[in-house]
Amino acid sequence: MDYYSLKMRASQHVGEGENSHEQHISGAERIVGRDSVEAVCTAMVRRAMNHSKGDPDFINVKIEKVHESDIQVLKSLPVTRVDVETWQEGLEKAFELITPLMGSGCGLREKLQELLRATFPMRGAMLYDIATGNRLEPDHERGVRATYMDALHSSEVDGCKNHFNEAIVLATKVANAPGMVAEFCVSDDPNYVTGYVASKELGYVRIMKMKEMGDENGGRIFLFDSRKASAEECIEYLQKKKVLVDVAACHPERRA
Template sequence: MDYYSLKMRASQQVGEGEQRHEQHISGAERIVARENVEAVCSAMVRRAMTHSKGDPDFINVKIEKVHESDIRILKALPVTRVDVETWQEGLEKAFELIGEAVGSAAGGAGTDAIREFANKLPELLRKTFPMRGAMLYDIATGKRLEPDQARGVRATYMDALRGNVVDSCKNHFNEAIVLATKVANAPGIVAEICISDDPEYVTGYVASKELGYVRIMKMKEAGDENGGRIFLFDSRKASAEECIDYLQKKKVLVDVDGRMA
């Protein structure tokens, strides 16, 4: 059976004069059977037109045929939920987990090295807030590897393995675990940290093959439109080109059956 990749992006022009620029409003992507293309496209446009960040000036929908033989099926990462009292506590927990993952990947780095890296994470994360994609950070060299650092690297061509579901409402959990599972399986990826840019959604996550998908229930203040993600990568295990090619081109369906939001 042939499938179709559907991608939607909506934006709005903000500012005046030289300060005028494009602001991201909404985005979504699916991989669906032919008979669902029209309904899912309509649902995507409805989602863009009703987003809490405002009315878009521009909506782009891209439709691309995908052959079943080109699709890889992945089992979703196991899920752990972490409840915290404050967003500061949530960030602290996220940075701690990332530090441990990087230390393990580095062959059991010492406490001081892990702490030093964890101290860099807040600044690195802030740098991702204006980016459409993710930062690709090499833990072996301390360098950023995105070809375009203003845009970042985007993980695309993915969906949940869920048959004929058509939904215009964003399900943050389902979309996040699909993306996190694909990223965790990319060549050279050590871990990922993500905070949503949706002002109404304060939950974030840390994920890796070893950690699974760790859902941290509060990682920013309600109403905060800032969000971003970092892919932690180890150039001793794969090339950046190999990793980026997988993230941006490999078609993936993720079996999320039994994973709880």
């Protein structure tokens, strides 16, 4: 069976003159069978046109055929839920989970806070090498994007964003990339305050409050170890490897 990779990106022109730039409004991607292509594309456009961030000036939909033999099927990371009272407590919990994976050293928590702030204007994720302390993304403004992924046997065609499903699929693919240590994510959706940390060791840990409602800032950090793989190998996997994640195999969410 052949599949099709569908990608949608929507943006809005902001500012004038030297201050003008394209602001990201919405993005989505799927890997579906031939019979679902038209319906899913329509749903993607509908999603872009009805986003809380405003009306897009530009919508791009890309359709690409994918052979089944090129797809890797992965079992979903196990899920843990962490409830917190405040977003400050949520960030502290995330730092607490991530810091031991980065090795020994002073000021790791402060470094993570600094890195997170640096991701806010980026279009993709930061690729940070814990072995050298260097950023490895080829373009610091664009960052690195994990693409070509979906949930296995997914039949959804509506345009509603399912934050959990999309996040668990992305986190599972990222965790399996060569040299990957962990992922740290805070959504840039102003109406969604849940974030997560994820790795093969931690699983997918949902932290239910990591920012204030209405805050449009968000970012993603891929913590990578260059002693285990090259940056080129990691980026190639994240951006080119076709992956379907067996979300149905995910264990029931447990609370920490």
